[in-house]
Every structure is written in structure tokens, then in C-alpha cells.
Amino acid sequence: MGKREKQKQKHDRSQRGRDYYLQDNNEDDTSTMLSPSHNEDEDEIEDAADSDADNNDNNDQHPSHDMPSKFLLYQQSVQSPKGDISYLQKFFLMYVGGRVPLHLQEDFCGTALLSAEWLRSDPRKTAVGLDLDLEALNWCLENNIPKIGADGFSRISLFHGNVLQPLQSKLVKIDPEELVRNISLSQNTENLQTDVIESDVPTSSAAQDDELTMNNFTLSGRDIVCAFNYSCCCLHKRAELVLYFKHARDALSKKGGIFVMDLYGGTSSENTLKLQRRFPNFTYVWEQAEFDIIQRKTRISLHFHLKKEKRKIRHAFSYSWRLWTLPEIRDCLEEAGFRAVHFWVREMPDSTEITRTEGFGVGKDIKYEEATSFQQQDSWNAYIVGVA
Ligand SMILES: C[S@@+](CC[C@H](N)C(=O)[O-])C[C@H]1O[C@@H](n2cnc3c(N)ncnc32)[C@H](O)[C@@H]1O
Structure with a gap:
């Protein structure tokens, strides 16, 4: 890889967040929806030419050894751990303090x-x-x-x-x-x-x-317990959420600690949604199926389109989510015994703005702000902090 390409990758990564809202083109922007009965975490590998899973006669369930791991692709496209960690440290110092977490x-x-x-x-x-x-x-x-x-x-x-x-x-x-x-094999990796x-070692070791x-x-009492990438939406029942929050609180240090989770919402989140972001070697597609307004449930699927390999990994990850609201989360945290709950919210660029722009960079400078009141937007992200 040339120096310029490396610099470009670094630039692109620095602008990445856990914000699936950002997209940079409308390639393959069909509104294909998922079957709600699709298996969790089912892998589907297909030739790029067969863009529609329903018409895919050539499904190859045996990925080539040259294919990058779906976990590696996920980490590169979805996660932004440095940003999360700096907020975690800030929240700990603000709401607990007195020691380094x-x-x-x-x-x-x-x-x-x-x-x-x-x-x-x-x-x-x-x-x-x-x-x-x-x-x-x-x-x-x-x-x-x-x-x-x-x-x-x-x-x-x-x-x-x-x-x-x-x-x-x-x-x-x-x-x-x-x-x-x-x-x-992996020493000196920066x-x-x-x-x-990836390191070239056998799996399942x-x-x-x-x-x-x-x-x-x-285990030492934890200073911080976190649940990111909207994972609490994997829990569908209120009783489960309260039970989980109690376990999180029990894991925290008796000297004080915080639980931090994230959530997304906004008017665009209660609907079908398909967004994508282009990376140097692949395109990442986030797809949200129909939204059930009674159960507040939807199905999320992540797909990866690999450029060099001319292959797609459809449904690399698939989740059934209940989209909780911020007040529901606060009530459950309080019921689980957290003594204070704080919301940090950031408005995300709305869908029309994202479509008009070049994508990378949209919304990158928007910081989370602590809020006790926040008017509904097209899309927003929030950190929720429970203080034990
Ligand atoms: C959306 S992913 C988030 C992964 C990671 N935290 C991140 O930030 O990208 C949700 C994860 O929760 C796990 N999961 C779902 N339900 C769970 C449960 N009841 N207990 C433990 N893990 C669960 C899934 O296996 C999956 O790895």
C-alpha cells in the first residue's frame, strides 16, 4: 500500500464513529428489506454480481480463505473504541472522581x-x-x-x-x-x-x-461497566433490562462506579432504513427492516461488499432489536438501584443532508452534550450514564 493510500485510510478511519448514519454514495441503494425470520448471525457469501439475496442461485456457504473475517470488517467499519474510551473516562471523572478508572x-x-x-x-x-x-x-x-x-x-x-x-x-x-x-506473530503492531x-493462526484454539x-x-470491582453499539436493544423485555442493570450495578466497585450504554433514535429510526459507507477495500451496509410500533421491534442486518474479492457477505451480522426510549432506560436504571442517570446526546445529520453530501465527514465534529431536555430530530445518538 502506498503512503498516500495509507494516509487516506487513516483519514477515513479518523472520521468514523459508531454512526451508521453516514453514507457516501448510493451504490446498490435498493430498498431490499429483510425477512424478519432471518436467522441470527447467519452468513451468506455471494458473488457481487448477485446483488439480490432472494435471487441468489450461486450462494457459496464456504468462504474462500482469502476472504477477510467478518469480525475484522465489523471492527473496521462499525467501532470507534478510542472515542468511546475518552467519553468513559470523562464521565467517570465527572460523576465519581477521586481516582483514575x-x-x-x-x-x-x-x-x-x-x-x-x-x-x-x-x-x-x-x-x-x-x-x-x-x-x-x-x-x-x-x-x-x-x-x-x-x-x-x-x-x-x-x-x-x-x-x-x-x-x-x-x-x-x-x-x-x-x-x-x-x-x-503480532508484536510491535501499532x-x-x-x-x-489478521494473524495467521488456526481458529478455535x-x-x-x-x-x-x-x-x-x-475480579476487582469494576470502575466502569459498558454496553455499546446499542446492545441493550438485544434485551426485549423490561424485566430483562432491569435484571441486566442490577447485574451491571453489582459488578461495580463499592467505592463508586458508572454504567454507560448507548442508544440511537429519531424520526428516521422508526422506519425501514438502509445506509452505507464506503471504505478503501469494502462497502459496509447497515439495513434496518420494518419497525413494529406496538412491540417497538426491528431487525438489523449488516452486510459487507468486498471490492477486490468481488464478493458480498450478506447478513454477516443480524440482530433482533427492541428500540428502547430514553425515559424507559432511565426508569429501569433507577429501578435497578442507580442513584443518578445522565443523558449525553448528539444530533446526527438528517438523512437528506447525508444524501446530498459526499458522506465521510458529515457530523464528525458534533460532540455529545449533557441534556435534560432535547427536541426530537431526524436522528440522534446518546450515551446514558448510570451512577452507582
Ligand atoms: C450489536 S453487537 C455489539 C458488539 C460490541 N459491543 C460493539 O460495540 O460493537 C451485540 C453483541 O451482543 C451479544 N449478545 C446479545 N445478547 C446477549 C446476551 N443476552 N448476553 C450476552 N451477549 C449478548 C451478541 O453476541 C453481540 O456480540
Whole structure:
């Protein structure tokens, strides 16, 4: 890759956020909607020529070895851990203060990119990640943690399980030989987010030890527990949300701590929506299916169109979400015992503005502001902070 291309990639990445609202063209901007009964996390690989999944006769369920991992594509297009971490630190200092936050728990962590980034900035920092997806957790151990350096594995604990029963979740372990191999392969890698090449190690090396559940594992009280990328929308019932918030509160340090989650909304969010963003090697497509106004549920699918490979990974990730409102979240946090709840909101550029502009850069400078009242917009993003 030439220097200019590298600079362009860096520029594009710096303008990326967790803001699926940004799109830069209308390539393939059909309004194809998903079947609500589509399986969770189903992979569909297809030739780029077959753009419509319904007409796809050539579906290849066996991805070529040259295909980038869907987890890598997700991290590059969806996540922005540095931005999240700076807000987490700011919130902690504002609402707790008196010490530097060192211990993080990332619930619904997926590949725990945020946890990995957290560990980078201070050798005293530790992280706990919890997710239902064992494949994503293994991918993290094989690809993200080796890049932290030799002590990365000793400062992170990844648990496989349900956020509604965290103490029963099981520690995901990595084979020590694999560990040594991964570290030597990945030393001196500067930035997790900028890495495009994955370490060339076999998958499925991590194993679970039935004895090691979170319940019998000694963990420091967490300074911060977070649930990002709208993950709380995976919980559909109010009772589940309150239960989850109680578990999050229980995990926090007795010296004080915060729970932070995010949410999106706005008039455009209660409808079908298809947005895309172009990256140097692929296009990322976010697709929201019909919105049920009684259950407040919708289905989200993420697709990746790979340029070089001329292939598409449709439904690389698929989620059934209930779109909670901000007051519902506040009520549930208070019911779970949080003593204060704060909202930090930012208005996102509306859909028409995004379509008119070149895309990258739209809304990049909009900061979150603390708000107690905020008038409805076409689209907004919010951090919600519960103080224990
Ligand atoms: C939208 S992704 C978010 C991933 C990551 N936090 C991020 O910021 O990109 C939601 C994640 O939540 C996980 N998940 C969904 N329901 C869960 C549950 N009840 N307990 C634990 N993890 C869950 C999924 O496996 C998935 O990895």
C-alpha cells in the first residue's frame, strides 16, 4: 500500500464513529428489506454480481480463505473504541472522581475491541468481557489481545455467557502454546484499528473450562461497566433490562462506579432504513427492516461488499432489536438501584443532508452534550450514564 493510500485510510478511519448514519454514495441503494425470520448471525457469501439475496442461485456457504473475517470488517467499519474510551473516562471523572478508572467490564463485548484498546493506555488497567458469541470471543483472543503485548492475556478475562446470568458465564481460555505463537506473530503492531491483516493462526484454539465460571473467579470491582453499539436493544423485555442493570450495578466497585450504554433514535429510526459507507477495500451496509410500533421491534442486518474479492457477505451480522426510549432506560436504571442517570446526546445529520453530501465527514465534529431536555430530530445518538 502506498503512503498516500495509507494516509487516506487513516483519514477515513479518523472520521468514523459508531454512526451508521453516514453514507457516501448510493451504490446498490435498493430498498431490499429483510425477512424478519432471518436467522441470527447467519452468513451468506455471494458473488457481487448477485446483488439480490432472494435471487441468489450461486450462494457459496464456504468462504474462500482469502476472504477477510467478518469480525475484522465489523471492527473496521462499525467501532470507534478510542472515542468511546475518552467519553468513559470523562464521565467517570465527572460523576465519581477521586481516582483514575482502571477496571472495565464490557458487556455484549463481541470481539472486545474496546477492552483491548482500554488495556493499551495503562499497564495497571484490566478488562472483563462478556458475550454469548464464543466465536467472537475466540477471535478476540487470537487477533486483538496478542497486539496488546505480552501481558495482555493476564489483564483480560473473557466470559462466554448471558448478561442476564453473568455469574454462570464461563471463562474462555487460550492454549498457552497458541498464546506464545500469537504474541510473537503480532508484536510491535501499532494500532489495533489500523490492522488489516489478521494473524495467521488456526481458529478455535480457545477452550472453555467448565470449572471456571465468573462466580468462582476473583475480579476487582469494576470502575466502569459498558454496553455499546446499542446492545441493550438485544434485551426485549423490561424485566430483562432491569435484571441486566442490577447485574451491571453489582459488578461495580463499592467505592463508586458508572454504567454507560448507548442508544440511537429519531424520526428516521422508526422506519425501514438502509445506509452505507464506503471504505478503501469494502462497502459496509447497515439495513434496518420494518419497525413494529406496538412491540417497538426491528431487525438489523449488516452486510459487507468486498471490492477486490468481488464478493458480498450478506447478513454477516443480524440482530433482533427492541428500540428502547430514553425515559424507559432511565426508569429501569433507577429501578435497578442507580442513584443518578445522565443523558449525553448528539444530533446526527438528517438523512437528506447525508444524501446530498459526499458522506465521510458529515457530523464528525458534533460532540455529545449533557441534556435534560432535547427536541426530537431526524436522528440522534446518546450515551446514558448510570451512577452507582
Ligand atoms: C450489536 S453487537 C455489539 C458488539 C460490541 N459491543 C460493539 O460495540 O460493537 C451485540 C453483541 O451482543 C451479544 N449478545 C446479545 N445478547 C446477549 C446476551 N443476552 N448476553 C450476552 N451477549 C449478548 C451478541 O453476541 C453481540 O456480540
